[in-house]
Amino acid sequence: MDKRSARRGYEGVVAVVPITVPYVRYSIRTAHWFLARVLAELIRASGIDKASIDGLCVSSFTLAPDTAIGLTQHLGVSPRWLDHIPLGGASGVVALRRAARAVQCGDAQVVACISGDTNHVDSFRLTLSNFSSFARDAVYPYGAGGPNASFAFLTANYMREFGLERADFGKLCVAQRDNALRYPQALFKRPLGLQEYLDARPIAEPLRLFDCVMPCAGAEGFLVMSADRARSLGLAAVQVLGTIERHNSYPDDPVQVRGGWAMDRDDLYAQAGRGPQDVDLMQAYDDYPVISLMQIEDLGFCQKGEGARFIREHSFTWDGNFPFNTSGGQLSVGQAGAAGGYLGMIEALRQLTDAAADRQVAKAQTALVSGFGMINFDRGLASGAALLGRA
Amino acid sequence: MTSPLTRPRRKNPVLRTRLPNLPPGGRSRVALGLTAAAALGRFELQCCRDCGKVQYPPSEACQVCLSERLQWREQSGAGELLAVTELAHSNDLFFRERLPWRLGMVRLDCAVTVVAHLHGDCAAAGARVRVEAVLDRSGQGVLIAMPDKETAHMADDPQLREFTCDPKYRKVLVTDGRTAVGQAIVHSLIRAGADLIWVGQSEPWKQFPGIEALRTLPQVSLVPLDLSDSEAVSELCAEIGGRVDIVINNAELHRPFGIAARAGIEAARAEMDINYFGLLRLAQGLGPALRARGADGQSSAVAWVNLLSIYALSNYPPHGTFSASKAAALSLAQCLRAEMRPAGVRVINVFPGPIDDEWNQTVLPPKVSAAALATAITRALQQGIEDVFPGDVAQEWLARWRDNPKALERELAG
Ligand SMILES: [Zn+2]
Numbered sequence: 001m002d003k004r005s006a007r008r009g010y011e012g013v014v015a016v017v018p019i020t021v022p023y024v025r026y027s028i029r030t031a032h033w034f035l036a037r038v039l040a041e042l043i044r045a046s047g048i049d050k051a052s053i054d055g056l057c058v059s060s061f062t063l064a065p066d067t068a069i070g071l072t073q074h075l076g077v078s079p080r081w082l083d084h085i086p087l088g089g090a091s092g093v094v095a096l097r098r099a100a101r102a103v104q105c106g107d108a109q110v111v112a113c114i115s116g117d118t119n120h121v122d123s124f125r126l127t128l129s130n131f132s133s134f135a136r137d138a139v140y141p142y143g144a145g146g147p148n149a150s151f152a153f154l155t156a157n158y159m160r161e162f163g164l165e166r167a168d169f170g171k172l173c174v175a176q177r178d179n180a181l182r183y184p185q186a187l188f189k190r191p192l193g194l195q196e197y198l199d200a201r202p203i204a205e206p207l208r209l210f211d212c213v214m215p216c217a218g219a220e221g222f223l224v225m226s227a228d229r230a231r232s233l234g235l236a237a238v239q240v241l242g243t244i245e246r247h248n249s250y251p252d253d254p255v256q257v258r259g260g261w262a263m264d265r266d267d268l269y270a271q272a273g274r275g276p277q278d279v280d281l282m283q284a285y286d287d288y289p290v291i292s293l294m295q296i297e298d299l300g301f302c303q304k305g306e307g308a309r310f311i312r313e314h315s316f317t318w319d320g321n322f323p324f325n326t327s328g329g330q331l332s333v334g335q336a337g338a339a340g341g342y343l344g345m346i347e348a349l350r351q352l353t354d355a356a357a358d359r360q361v362a363k364a365q366t367a368l369v370s371g372f373g374m375i376n377f378d379r380g381l382a383s384g385a386a387l388l389g390r391a
Numbered sequence: 392m393t394s395p396l397t398r399p400r401r402k403n404p405v406l407r408t409r410l411p412n413l414p415p416g417g418r419s420r421v422a423l424g425l426t427a428a429a430a431l432g433r434f435e436l437q438c439c440r441d442c443g444k445v446q447y448p449p450s451e452a453c454q455v456c457l458s459e460r461l462q463w464r465e466q467s468g469a470g471e472l473l474a475v476t477e478l479a480h481s482n483d484l485f486f487r488e489r490l491p492w493r494l495g496m497v498r499l500d501c502a503v504t505v506v507a508h509l510h511g512d513c514a515a516a517g518a519r520v521r522v523e524a525v526l527d528r529s530g531q532g533v534l535i536a537m538p539d540k541e542t543a544h545m546a547d548d549p550q551l552r553e554f555t556c557d558p559k560y561r562k563v564l565v566t567d568g569r570t571a572v573g574q575a576i577v578h579s580l581i582r583a584g585a586d587l588i589w590v591g592q593s594e595p596w597k598q599f600p601g602i603e604a605l606r607t608l609p610q611v612s613l614v615p616l617d618l619s620d621s622e623a624v625s626e627l628c629a630e631i632g633g634r635v636d637i638v639i640n641n642a643e644l645h646r647p648f649g650i651a652a653r654a655g656i657e658a659a660r661a662e663m664d665i666n667y668f669g670l671l672r673l674a675q676g677l678g679p680a681l682r683a684r685g686a687d688g689q690s691s692a693v694a695w696v697n698l699l700s701i702y703a704l705s706n707y708p709p710h711g712t713f714s715a716s717k718a719a720a721l722s723l724a725q726c727l728r729a730e731m732r733p734a735g736v737r738v739i740n741v742f743p744g745p746i747d748d749e750w751n752q753t754v755l756p757p758k759v760s761a762a763a764l765a766t767a768i769t770r771a772l773q774q775g776i777e778d779v780f781p782g783d784v785a786q787e788w789l790a791r792w793r794d795n796p797k798a799l800e801r802e803l804a805g
Contacts, residue, residue, distance in 0.1 A: 125482045137422035138448035144483030152476035153496040202479040254498040
């Protein structure tokens with residue numbers, strides 16, 4: 001890990017005030033409502049006034065027909081820097097890295113990164129049938145299983161190629177449920193046993209019920225500002241050590257077994273000046289457990305194909321030897337649309353500011369947040385990761 | 392292994408007939424290239440004319456060199472099954488009623504990955520498969536992975552039958568049994584396992600060769616039917632409408648003349664009365680009943696076949712009025728197809744070249760034999776093809792027409 005990154009670091013930029021708008025299974029509100037609630041909470045919790053927020057970064061699937069620009073009028077803000085990041089599960093990481101550069105370069109002083117979605121009874125189906133033109137033309141007409149079908153293929157292939165068993169994925173899911181029992185916003189409140197995981201009803205073999213996220217409504221958000229500004233406001237801050245993003249990586253792989261992290265992880269660790277051995281906790285995007293494992297492998301915690309052994313040799317609860325998705329992940333909290341792409345970021349910010357209550361990872365100094373999103377046709381296209389450090 | 396289909400039990404008339412739902416039919420315009428090929432029974436993918444890359448899903452530019460010169464080219468469909476899943480849950484009504492539903496991810500030998508419906512006889516991941524393009528009930532092209540070698544009762548696979556219009560154990564109306572073509576169709580349907588065939592007979596008091604042979608077949612029921620008689624058509628439709636699964640409208644009137652060679656319009660009017668208005672009468676009589684039974688279990692209403700002519704695409708002046716009547720029928724068949732679509736009932740148009748019958752006596756060979764035409768129709772039903780061009784002449788005219796319709800018009804003018 002002595003290879004130097006050619007990229008500049010993010011010195012002097014911090015992320016502060018992780019906010020969660022409580023998740024609900026269904027809501028009659030709009031995405032606008034959830035995004036307004038999260039912005040209001042950011043303002044209240046940080047103590048700054050609305051006019052001081054001069055940068056806004058938005059992610060949402062259910063905001064249509066609006067985008068970030070329309071939202072500025074709903075929220076009555078006049079930012080001089082505006083971004084809309086439609087990257088699903090990679091939104092949190094990408095929002096952070098873009099906002100950090102904007103603050104670092106002076107294009108904005110305080111950027112509110114917000115993400116949220118509503119969930120009407122019918123909105124999941126509508127999102128699926130119009131998710132992308134490739135999905136509409138080449139996936140949805142095939143059983144309309146949505147991402148379940150696509151990830152069933154990736155999971156089946158991964159198991160066949162690398163010798164994984166369902167119980168391996170089950171260990172991750174069970175540990176995340178244990179974590180979720182200590183996260184008040186989690187929609188799943190009951191413990192999950194391995195046998196219950198294995199015996200759950202099939203959804204799209206080899207995927208069963210507890211391999212799949214439950215769509216819900218909710219929102220997440222945080223602020224990006226200079227370390228000086230955070231200090232003067234008295235806000236607990238988290239340093240941005242390094243970030244990467246990559247899209248449509250390895251297009252010639254017949255079926256996805258790796259993501260962009262494998263291309264860029266050396267650069268990530270070099271920029272941060274830290275390695276996998278320094279990571280105290282990892283928050284990965286977990287729409288399905290196979291994706292969690294892909295991120296563990298591609299971000300250098302074990303070789304590709306050694307995931308089964310890694311899972312068998314580690315424990316993934318908040319107090320385990322590889323604290324992982326310590327608020328429960330989407331699998332046990334719920335997937336609030338694009339806010340799912342912020343869930344790990346928010347939890348990492350809490351862990352590094354000692355705000356994780358009774359699931360606090362002891363002596364957490366460095367967190368790795370990883371994102372993955374947009375299964376456009378047969379594979380997820382967006383990937384990103386960020387290394388965060390206690391300020 | 393596929394279990395062979397069994398003859399459906401008599402329907403309980405008290406039970407509610409399931410209403411038809413369609414699989415998702417939305418497509419981008421460029422993706423309709425797959426549908427256009429599937430309608431002809433072909434599997435084509437976009438191929439870049441500049442760098443040779445084959446790509447899928449369809450797009451407006453080459454994913455390698457960004458060229459816009461993309462051409463749909465026929466593919467072998469050979470590939471390896473990478474992964475299999477069985478959906479136990481779907482967000483769509485059509486599939487919810489048919490769960491569990493098997494899907495496969497296939498790596499084609501042309502280095503393209505596709506998601507496909509999966510025939511039940513395909514072995515586990517790693518197996519060799521053959522991908523075909525077929526039309527689904529919404530009329531759109533989809534891919535299905537088939538075992539690379541023929542298996543027993545392959546056509547009886549329940550998922551495959553959702554795409555085909557197989558006559559096995561289905562009830563069929565053939566509108567004209569007097570012609571050699573009509574009789575060949577009946578024999579072909581019997582070989583394909585049709586359950587019951589009503590065979591129309593106009594002027595039943597006249598003796599036509601071959602009719603008596605039909606009468607002796609246990610599957611055949613001769614019924615009086617004259618498509619030029621509105622009342623007779625509605626009477627028959629009222630009697631059998633609720634049971635017909637497949638309509639094959641082969642009744643036609645063919646008089647070989649253009650405009651100048653014959654005075655008056657009587658012959659042309661008679662042609663229109665059978666070839667165009669006959670279709671209209673029949674469609675008004677039977678259409679509603681077929682639409683209501685588009686999802687009626689194993690042997691639902693599935694298809695409507697029109698015997699048109701290759702002359703429907705471009706007028707053949709020596710048979711000018713006949714060509715015009717078939718062009719009118721083609722246009723009406725497109726309307727029928729649109730109206731049948733919500734029920735998932737496929738409208739199959741058959742465009743033969745000159746048929747080897749008395750009305751094409753002066754037309755030079757090659758001509759389509761009655762048996763070959765009947766086989767093409769049965770095959771179209773079994774494979775779910777929508778536009779059928781049987782015979783070498785039809786294939787050649789089609790190629791010329793697709794290449795340059797104006798050139799064909801001049802060539803046919805002689
Ligand atoms: Zn090209």
